[in-house]
Amino acid sequence: MTVTAPPKARRGGSMRRHQTRTAYTFLLVPLIFYLIVRFLPTLSALRLSLFDWNILKDTQPFVGTENYQRLFADEKFGQALRNTALYTVIGVPAQIALGLIVALLLNKIIALRGLFRALYFAPYVTPIVAAAWVWQWLFSPQFGPVNTFLIWLHITPQNFLNSPDQALATTAALVVWQNLGFQIVLFLAGLSAIPRSYYEAAEIDGANGTQAFWKITWPLLNPTIVFSVVTGTISYLQLFTQVVNLNFTDQGGPLGSTMTVALYIYQIAFGRFQMGYASAITVVLFLIILAITLFQLRFLTRRYDL
């Protein structure tokens, strides 16, 4: 590069403009993809939700808000909505708390550090179908080692996935176990970003471990926690695969006790071909996720001054 230097300010400006233009060009490709593959179908779902759109009918009449009215009277949808909320309320705090505890412990150890990290990450890369299969055997009322253990403790064996009262929690436990690996990696990254000098300074000032955690670790992990809450909530609100595979012949059962909104949409759309009604549920789910996410971003993100 032997170009004579133009005036400093101008060079910076044109360079920046050039870089910006390049960035926009590169961003445009995924944007177009996003528009066609994601955004347009979303809009068409909005339109579809106003029609009695059965895939196997000749005519698809416009019905206005009829699908939405049916939605409010649909007990099964109500149940799916309550279940989905329960999954989220159980799953998100559980995986964040467990993830943080395990990450803090992993951060302390030195020997076999890589092995332990790999072991904790393994569930996340295990195929969901395989994990669901193993889960069914683990929690089998008849043969499962979990019940064997309970009997050994003189506790009555439980029905777990076969019980309408326990199936949801058992399913949530599988999801937490699977997501834990990813959660731990997030926290380890967050922890490694906190400068050691803060802890050293705190120690000199006489702070104990608990104080150091609440005054340094917790506030500085805030962005990681917010990210985890937001992405975790979205993934629980869209829960599907685990639920399908844990009770394949009565999906969402027994008695709809593990049914999620996403699975209900799928059954209405692709089991019973009522695309219009399924689209209406999709629109409602979309609005719920949007509202919750905006709320979380608004109220969970805080700036901490040390």
Add this chain to the structure above:
Amino acid sequence: MKKLLTLALGLSLASASAAPVTLTYWQYEYASKVSAMNDLIKKFEAANPDIKIKQETFPYDAYSQKVASSVPAGQGPDVVNLYYGWLPQYVDAGYLQPLPTKDFPTATIDSTYAPMVKTSKMNGKYYALPTAVRTLAIFYNKDLFKQAGIAQPPKTWEELIADGQKIVKGTPPRYTTLGFGIQPDGQDYHVLREVLVRQFGGQPYSKDGKTATYDSAAGAKAMTFYTDLQTKYKLGVPNFFPGNNSYRDAFIAGKVGMIIDGSFAINTIKDGAKFDWGVTTLPVLASNPNEKDNFGSYWVNGITKNAKGDKLDASVKFLKFLTSAETQRYWLENVGEIPASRSLAADPGLLKDPVYGPFIASLPYASSTVFVDEAGQRKAWVDAINTVLLKGAKPADAVKQAAADEQKILNSYYK
């Protein structure tokens, strides 16, 4: 050089004039069905050199979606394999063409096919025909029967209960061996609806199939009887083995005395079971021994609206071949499904067969439910049974709920 060119031209013209019609055939992925179909296609193509058949298969769980989503797109197969229970929806959608009566006379079909095939007749027309049909029967583990000191398989439900109680080992929820592999979402809900309701003196549906009529004393008795198998007589529990075919897998593993399953399960059980097993017809009630019932079902082949002109002619030929006596016999030997034709199924050798016999003997009294929304109607029943088994609901209330739920589905179809 010129000669060579003329020759090449001539050859290409010749091949162009004999350009075969290519038909697309769809069915779901099931190893023995797919390979039998491949053989049959070869046979058919040899006899009809101007027709080529392309078989495409899809996983069972995605099959109905795949077919349904091909309808509005105007794509998909010329000849398609469908569950008989889906027919009303597809006929309504204008997806299937009525079978040409000169090739498939309605009266002949009425008199030569198993009675249950009449379910495929809509508005006086047949839209599709099966190669084979299936019924239900009891598969029983002879080794477990012998250990329990039982000489004969049960003939009545009362015997089934007594036998099951001798075989069952363990106490709920830690059974180690089941007397009867109860599984509402397996074949049992068909048994309850089409067999027990009738045996207790009721009718599951009105004649035209538009009204659910099992919310009756008979319906409540049938529901009570079925759920008692678990709650009162403690013969077993559902989902004994985890997985998609729980009761069948557990039977194959030698852990269940009896299951009710379809003739479609014969080959799976034959390949898997490492013990002596037998088949017997569904039981009757000791108090009503002449009321024999069974649930029949079948997969049909139909011609879609995509087949026009040459393709339609070729499709008719192919369908004739698929429903021919020869194909039905081949299907029995290679897939293990019962011939749909009355005369073939009445073959004395077949009736005496220890495995096929009980299934075939049930053909004359097997009914097929007219489904308008199979997934929805199934759910209504499975949930009703589960409210009794898992929530302790009253059988009469559960039947009432199922009838209300199913009627809603029927009404939205027949409106």
